[in-house]
Amino acid sequence: MARDVQITIDCADPAKLAAFWAEALGYRLQDPPAGFDSWDQALEAMGVPLERRNDASALVDPEGRGPRLFFQRVPEGKQVKNRVHLDVRAAPGLQGEARMAALEAEADRLVSHGATRVRRHEPVPPLEAGHIVMADPEGNEFCLD
Template sequence: MAREVQVTFDCADPGAVSAFWAEVLGYRLQVPPKGFETWEQALEASGVPRERWNDASAVIDPDGVGPRLFFQRVPEPKQVKNRVHLDVRAAPGLAGEARMAALEAEADRLVALGATRLRRFEPAPPLDAGHMVMADPEGNEFCLD
């Protein structure tokens, strides 16, 4: 039986990092529980202290196809390279210069949102069509491919 998958990010600012990834992927912030118009209302009604309101956040695929991304506050900063990362398909079906131009355009858009460019890998057929390594605002690596 296939299992549903959630990807969890440890971070210092769940609200900001979830907003970044929602923009990257075309996701949306998860809506608050029924009966509440905002998360603030839901958290207040549940007795969560105001200083804990940014302890977690989640974004979901509006089409219900992709995994939920969950962001949880942790006290320690990122220390080392990710062992798992997301590949964001920014140039499907493209090759050569057209592919790299599409990746560059997406990288520019993401840098404006707070990402950092780390490395560009030129096409090396037959195994690598070219890709870019990026980092989100808290330094979590991901690839544009």
């Protein structure tokens, strides 16, 4: 039986990182619980103190196809290279220079939203199509593929 998957990301600032990934993936903030117009309203009703209201944030695919992303605040910072990372499919179906140009354009767009460019891997046919390694605003690596 197939299972739903949620990707959980430990971070220092869930709201900020969720905003970055919403921009990168075209996701949106998960709606507040039924009966509430906003998360602030819901958290207030739940008795969550102001200093704890950025402990978590969640994004959903507006078309319901992709996994939910959950961002949780943790006390420690990022220490080492990620063993698991996201690949953002920014150039599906493209090859060669057209592919790399599309990846470069997406890299520039994400840098303007707080990402850092790490390195470019050139295409090496027939197996490697080329990709760009990036880091999100908290230093988590991801690839533009």
